[in-house]
Amino acid sequence: MSYVQSVLVPGETVIVQARIHWFIYLDVLFWLLLGAALSLLLPLPFAILGYLLLAYGLFLAIKDWIHVASTELAVTSARVIAKFGFIRRETVELRHSKVESLQVNQSILGRIFNYGSVVITGSGGTHAPIPYISDPLKFRSLALTGMEATAGEPSAAHDPE
Numbered sequence: 001m002s003y004v005q006s007v008l009v010p011g012e013t014v015i016v017q018a019r020i021h022w023f024i025y026l027d028v029l030f031w032l033l034l035g036a037a038l039s040l041l042l043p044l045p046f047a048i049l050g051y052l053l054l055a056y057g058l059f060l061a062i063k064d065w066i067h068v069a070s071t072e073l074a075v076t077s078a079r080v081i082a083k084f085g086f087i088r089r090e091t092v093e094l095r096h097s098k099v100e101s102l103q104v105n106q107s108i109l110g111r112i113f114n115y116g117s118v119v120i121t122g123s124g125g126t127h128a129p130i131p132y133i134s135d136p137l138k139f140r141s142l143a144l145t146g147m148e149a150t151a152g153e154p155s156a157a158h159d160p161e
Helices: 003-007 022-041 044-070 108-113 136-151
Strands: 014-018 072-076 079-084 090-095 099-105 115-122 127-134
Touching (some): 003 079, 014 136, 079 127, 108 115, 115 136
Antiparallel strands (some): 072 079, 079 090, 099 115, 115 127
């Protein structure tokens, strides 16, 4: 059971959840390909370098997989929930009324491959950046729409100002 599902209160529903983008594995792919190429192309005493790079690539793959498996970001009908970490867990849970902004930061590669960081800013100085989110603009849009709908506020599209 996911962390988000385990902390839902009766009557609370998940509006939208974010996923980590596959781009997080790009460095893994680089080191694995380089290690494989060196281990196959170099003579045996020097091929050890390739094996070391393969081991490093596998270490990065495990580290990134743990990051993907242990990071959750969701907007429910009552709050925004973010959870990071596997052994050491950090959580941020903000009621909709305490969320000041959901910001999206995207690099050039992030815009090309449609990933970025979502930064939750809450009252009281809460600042939680979550990197490598797939389709962060869509997540922010759905989150804000869901938050407005549950708060009963009119959406910005219907605002006469």
